[in-house]
Amino acid sequence: xxxxxxxxxxxxxxxxxxxxxxxxxxxxxxxxxxxxxxxxxxxxxxxxxxxxxxxxxxxxxxxxxxxxxxxxxxxxxxxxxxxxxxxxxxxxxxxxxxxxxxxxxxxxxxxxxxxxxxxxxxxxxxxxxxxxxxxxxxxxxxxxxxxxxxxxxxxxxxxxxxxxxxxxxxxxxxxxxxxxxxxxxxxxxxxxxxxxxxxxxxxxxxxxxxxxxxxxxxxxxxxxxxxxxxxxxxxxxxxxxxxxxxxxxxxxxxxxxxxxxxxxxxxxxxxxxxxxxxxxxxxxxxxxxxxxxxxxxxxxxxxx
Amino acid sequence: xxxxxxxxxxxxxxxxxxxxxxxxxxxxxxxxxxxxxxxxxxxxxxxxxxxxxxxxxxxxxxxxxxxxxxxxxxxxxxxxxxxxxxxxxxxxxxxxxxxxxxxxxxxxxxxxxxxxxxxxxxxxxxxxxxxxxxxxxxxxxxxxxxxxxxxxxxxxxxxxxxxxxxxxxxxxxxxxxxxxxxxxxxxxxxxxxxxxxxxxxxxxxxxxxxxxxxxxxxxxxxxxxxxxxxxxxxxxxxxxxxxxxxxxxxxxxxxxxxxxxxxxxxxxxxxxxxxxxxxxxxxxxxxxxxxxxxxxxxxxxxxxx
Numbered sequence: 001x002x003x004x005x006x007x008x009x010x011x012x013x014x015x016x017x018x019x020x021x022x023x024x025x026x027x028x029x030x031x032x033x034x035x036x037x038x039x040x041x042x043x044x045x046x047x048x049x050x051x052x053x054x055x056x057x058x059x060x061x062x063x064x065x066x067x068x069x070x071x072x073x074x075x076x077x078x079x080x081x082x083x084x085x086x087x088x089x090x091x092x093x094x095x096x097x098x099x100x101x102x103x104x105x106x107x108x109x110x111x112x113x114x115x116x117x118x119x120x121x122x123x124x125x126x127x128x129x130x131x132x133x134x135x136x137x138x139x140x141x142x143x144x145x146x147x148x149x150x151x152x153x154x155x156x157x158x159x160x161x162x163x164x165x166x167x168x169x170x171x172x173x174x175x176x177x178x179x180x181x182x183x184x185x186x187x188x189x190x191x192x193x194x195x196x197x198x199x200x201x202x203x204x205x206x207x208x209x210x211x212x213x214x215x216x217x218x219x220x221x222x223x224x225x226x227x228x229x230x231x232x233x234x235x236x237x238x239x240x241x242x243x244x245x246x247x248x249x250x251x252x253x254x255x256x257x258x259x260x261x262x263x264x265x266x267x268x269x270x271x272x273x274x275x276x277x278x279x280x281x282x283x284x285x286x287x288x289x290x291x292x293x294x295x296x297x298x299x300x301x302x303x304x
Numbered sequence: 305x306x307x308x309x310x311x312x313x314x315x316x317x318x319x320x321x322x323x324x325x326x327x328x329x330x331x332x333x334x335x336x337x338x339x340x341x342x343x344x345x346x347x348x349x350x351x352x353x354x355x356x357x358x359x360x361x362x363x364x365x366x367x368x369x370x371x372x373x374x375x376x377x378x379x380x381x382x383x384x385x386x387x388x389x390x391x392x393x394x395x396x397x398x399x400x401x402x403x404x405x406x407x408x409x410x411x412x413x414x415x416x417x418x419x420x421x422x423x424x425x426x427x428x429x430x431x432x433x434x435x436x437x438x439x440x441x442x443x444x445x446x447x448x449x450x451x452x453x454x455x456x457x458x459x460x461x462x463x464x465x466x467x468x469x470x471x472x473x474x475x476x477x478x479x480x481x482x483x484x485x486x487x488x489x490x491x492x493x494x495x496x497x498x499x500x501x502x503x504x505x506x507x508x509x510x511x512x513x514x515x516x517x518x519x520x521x522x523x524x525x526x527x528x529x530x531x532x533x534x535x536x537x538x539x540x541x542x543x544x545x546x547x548x549x550x551x552x553x554x555x556x557x558x559x560x561x562x563x564x565x566x567x568x569x570x571x572x573x574x575x576x577x578x579x580x581x582x583x584x585x586x587x588x589x590x591x592x593x594x595x596x597x598x599x600x601x602x603x604x605x606x607x608x609x
Contacts, residue, residue, distance in 0.1 A: 027514045028425045035419035036434065038484030043441055046452030053455075104325070112319045120594060121326035124333060127535070127590035129543050131564035132579035133332040135339075135572065177329065182601060189602040230443065237445035241545040245565045259447050259546060266454065266550050278451040282444055289443060
């Protein structure tokens, strides 16, 4: 856009996409500086140091040991347990979070009385601190707790939820409880943004609701599905909070997650193991994101 | 017309289902609230089997199973009174939570406002690279970012327990990385990028300088998003557990989110009351800004409309 600005200046810089004097452009870059300094000091530069640490054997001698730290980590029993628990939890709960919230959002599309009240109730777990309600969860799943009473009333056998491999079910429930509301709102707005005319045409041509959903709505929803998936993925790692509040430093086997491993490793300041674990995790995240992005660009195109 | 009828019945069924689900979602919160008003004998009657250190000389009825009661037999503020008067520990921890969360929230949003403005206006190659780095940083879980934070805190002497103002340092070790978390920048940039340039050009024609453009145009237009971001950041850090555990060795400085995990088998009635007190700021914020929150969630999803 080459606009003649009101004040004519003898020396004009080449306009990119917004006209502006040099001072203004510098100012806008300067606005970023405080944030950038902080990010550099507390995240980016230390991240580089962490990468460096993951390749040496000792902070004092600094011998380059290549991938030794990583292989040692992969053989470490605690790490393997923590990683597999975390991965299992994520693989189960994230798809559930996406699917259930999409389902709830599409249910809420109908004409229903009290929609905003329902929405508020479903969203409330987001703003209630987990620490406040963790007792209720403990009571629900206690060995002599509510859920077991109900099971026994029906003639079943009570399960020791917290101290068995069923512990995962508790944290999946807590995760869904906290996050379904948020995801659902995202889907609700996405559903509202689907152009109605296509749906009307489909209806006139005799397409059933289910067919409409699969073939039309899903296409329009795919960027949102991706976004909700990524968001739930990020949130799924925060589940450590719930597990810690429920069981403390050393939970039962199946609930021992990656953060537990990291915490306990922080204690003995084994920087190498720690750094290798962090970098490994970061790499996994980047790979997962790359996969998700390519999947989206293949399935979700041309829906403008 | 049978289809109409079927639709109606389905609608009713769905409504019932959704209402049940909504009530179930609200249940834990309501239960915590209700239980905080119970007397301690009622608590031990209901939860006795859960409490480890029960004194056995009390002739109280302890039910075999743990019951969750909705309505207390006798409403009392006794638990709250104990919290406020007899156990200042909890209030201290509450104050710890405040002292950590409020600066993080306030400063993160402030700094992010300016940074978002910088990213939204005059986009350029370098800026895009930096923004991309922000996004990558944002998707990293705490497990990954804690290690760099820990290292920096160590090198900068924040973790030194023998230093003069060790308490302040440990607090800063948690607060400072929190202030620079890229999430707010990401969200606010998204919102600011949607503001049409024509507004800015019109303002410039009227002779506005950059600072006025920020304060008179961008900030008012982003008000909803600002409230929403504030709420999301607040609730994330009000709940934080990973950072204090790793960065704060002094347990007296721990926020309530961590401390509440240690009351499990102690005085349960007290725990309920503390839980209620702890959720008050959160819930107030939620009630005030729910609509803004929903708008903000929608913005973050990048949905057009």
